[in-house]
Amino acid sequence: MMSSPLRILVAKPGLDGHDRGAKVVVRALREAGMEVIYTGLRQSPSMIVEAAIEEDVNAIGISILSGAHQILVPKVMEILFEKDLGNIPVFVGGIVPENDVEELIDLGVVGVFGPGTSTSEIVRVIRDAIS
Amino acid sequence: MSLFREIISGNRQSLAQCLTSIENEDDNYHFLSEIYGHTGNAHLIGITGSPGSGKSTILNSLVKLMRKNDDNMGILAIDPSSQFTKGAVLGDRIRMQDLLGDKGVYIRSMATRGALGGLSNAVAGSIDVLDAAGFDRIFVETSGVGQAEIDIAANSYTTIVVLLPGAGDSIQASKAGVLEIADIIVINKSDYSHASLTKSHLLEMLDIASHSHNIDNNSINSSKNIWSVPIVSTVATSGEGVDELADNVYSHYKYLCDTGELEVRRRNRIRYIYRLLLQKQLYTRLENILLEERSIQQLELLMQGKNDPYTAVEHLMKWFDTH
Structure with missing residues (x-):
């Protein structure tokens, strides 16, 4: 039987209203045969985790351009671990200074995609992390 | 604890995983047959209409309003899969921001995965799971449909058809198709021009329909047993008219219960599911014979x-x- 499509949540946390990047990634993942649930703007960390649970997704992508990644990403990770969902791979995309990347990886984030990352690279890393 | 126990105890994660397994057509025949005995209590409501007509936005306001009376409400929101890549963008949650974080509302986005008719093959089974899990009302939102996708009516007891002002003339209104399955018609974005003209075309159509219905059933039904399809004008983004829509959903359900029509529709739905399952098995057998x-x-x-x-x-x- 053919394998079922992967389900991916793409989320925009916090007050940052810029989602061109998130929409590009949503389209790229769709083109790669995935089912992408986009939350829309201004989600709280707990709303993101709730959506991931309700939609039973294989991975979560968080898009942040506001610079608040050091506050919002740890919060999402904390709630995920609290609910025993640490096995869901989490990715971060957006403007993340190089020095902060390691900090996010230490929290359990699987990949951080900065400006200029090709969409095929994003698809590859997500597929690898899920399989 | 068995999966079924977990689901009825309100474990959202188990519920979600169960719907995934139905979507993926895993071997879940035993589970579905176990829960079947616990189904049949929920009010199933379908909402359909063309792409961008405002189905998700209407549900956002409608469910928020109806939550005052109902403890548990489920939403299955369908969007189309690509025929080429199998991928899909499921964007209905974006319009339902007022419902996010409400523990009494469960929203699940589903892709059509090649199914026609604006639904997914997983819809029937998923409805049964939500029903058994104790959801009072279950909404199914179709992907944007055109004229002839009427499968939603077989999966629901109350069907809401959402139309837009200015989308066609009186000839469009008299064509066969989605309008025939409507229990409630909504003209959304009714602050746009032509809304009143659209309404009058529809009223004319419904007037003719109810007239011929009366002739056909003269001896069988007294007129009080006939549901006359209401037309509700809404502006979903502001919530205008949504209270009237909610009232109509309640009164349609009352009509279904009072007249025995609910049993008729339940029977139709079960026949539809039975037929679908049989069809799938026979088709597989046919494919095997050809090999x-x-x-x-x-x-x-x-x-x-x-x-x-x-x-x-x-x-x-x-x-x-x-x-």
């Missing part, structure tokens, strides 16, 4: 002109009758 040695030999005979396809099928059908 069998005798089919390959038969094809050779047809190629050589020693037999014709009509006689071959007749013989095969006779074989079926005796096996």
Whole structure:
């Protein structure tokens, strides 16, 4: 039987209203045969985790351009671990200074995609992390 | 704890995983047959209409309003899968921001995965799971549909059809198709021009329909048993008219209960599911027969002109009758 499509949540946390990047990634993942649930703007960390649970997704992508990644990403990770969902791979995309990347990886984030990352690279890393 | 116990105890994660397994067509026949006995209590409501007509936005306001009376409400929101890549963008949650974080509302986005009719093959099973899990009302939102996708009516007891102002004239209103399945018609974005003209075309159509209905059923139904399809004008983004829509949903459900029509619709839905399951099994069997040695030999005979396809099928059908 053919394998079922992967389900991916793409989320925009916090007050940052810029989602061109998130929409590009949503389209790229769709083109790669995935089912992408986009939350829309201004989600709280707990709303993101709730959506991931309700939609039973294989991975979560968080898009942040506001610079608040050091506050919002740890919060999402904390709630995920609290609910025993640490096995869901989490990715971060957006403007993340190089020095902060390691900090996010230490929290359990699987990949951080900065400006200029090709969409095929994003698809590859997500597929690898899920399989 | 069994999966079923977890689901009825309100474990959202188990519920979500269960719906995934139905979507993926895993071997869940035993589970679905276990829960079947616990179904039949929920009010199933379908909402359909063309892409961008405002179905999700209407549900956002409607469910928020109806939550005052209902403890548990479920939403299955369908969006189309790509025929080429199988991928899908499921964006209905974006319009339902007022419902996010509400523990009494469960929203699940689903892709059509090649199914036609604006639904997913997983819809029927998923409705049953939500029903058994104790959801009072379950909404199914179709992907944007055109004129003829009426499967939603077989999966729901109350069907809401969302239209837009100015989308067609009186001829469009009189065509067969989605309008025939409407229990409630909504003209959304009714602050746009032409909204009143659209309404008058629809009223004219409904007037003719109810007139011919009365003639057909003269001796059977007294007029109080006939539901007259209301037309509700809404502006979903502001919530205007949504209270009237909610009132109509309640009164339609009351009508269904009072007249016995609910039983008729339940029977239709069960027949539809039974037929769907049977169809799927028979189709698989057919595909297997085509792969069998005798089919390959038969094809050779047809190629050589020693037999014709009509006689071959007749013989095969006779074989079926005796096996």
